[in-house]
Amino acid sequence: MLRMIVLSIFTLVVVLSSVWSVLALWFQLPWPTPARIAVAGCWILLALASLWLAWSGRHWSGAGTYVLMFAVLMLWWGRLEPSHQRQWADDLAHITTGTVEGDQVTLEHVRNFTWRSRDDYDELWETRSYDLSRLRSVDLITSEWGMPGIAHVLVSFGFDTGEFITFTVEIRRERNESFSAIGGFFKQFELAVLATDENDAVRVRTNVREEQAHIYRVSMPESAMRDLFMAYVNEANQLASEARFYHTVTANCTIIVYNMMRRIVDGLPLDHRLLLSARLPSYVKDVGGLQDSPLEELKERGRFSERARNIDQAEEFSEVIRRGVPGWEGKL
Known part of the structure; x- marks a missing residue:
């Protein structure tokens, strides 16, 4: 026996x-x-x-x-090591880096592509500067592409100048390479942190990839907003100096953000919704990070894919996607 x-x-x-x-x-x-x-x-x-x-x-x-x-x-x-020396896809050719002098943050390699289709776009990488003393808002954006329970997570920062900058944690694809959730367990991709214009990273998901996106105004003190912004800058700088592998579970667009927030907010619990990223707003709501309205209302009023696709050329993308969103009434 x-x-x-x-x-x-x-x-x-x-x-x-x-x-x-x-x-x-x-x-x-x-x-x-x-x-x-x-x-x-x-x-x-x-x-x-x-x-x-x-x-x-x-x-x-x-x-x-x-x-x-x-x-x-x-x-x-x-002995398999991550590397920055590969033939990267155009939209992942760079990792954003930042330098800080007092309240002034200068970001290098801010992506601001104009997308007409997945394969037709104008490339533009910019240097931008932001005054953190004028930082006023943080928005959580989720974008679902068809995998049940999973969404890509972006975080957008708004300033009283009317500017918005969106940070996104991405797999760093090589040319002619596509995402594989299984491959993400096996060192297939490196990680990248990018700062982008909302007209780039957000619009491409709704208008080109036809994903279903939602935006939620996050409730947090301005000091915590600043800390989170700097956490993104520091994470990006670290990745730019030392390559790191993406991992489908332990190093993805949700867990990276959770790890940054855990250094800012004490006692953030681990939760299965960190893995089922489409349910991340429910988690953020439960820890007191969203507006004081029922989650279903926040989700419904934050659904902006159709608004983004129907935008008039004379309208501002960032304003249109926030229309009617709880926390943004009368502030645009």
């Missing part, structure tokens, strides 16, 4: 770790598809051979073979 239990546990370990190993090889080997299929097939055959040895009475041979295989794989895995 003990032998059967041990062999069953060993079999389960081999199966689960082999699934992980095959996916790691698939997403990381820089070879054509047939070669990756061949390597994955070899791994599966060797894993099956290890199980056969173990179940046929040669326990140490079977276990030793698989442990050696996995040790070699982990040695290779540990």
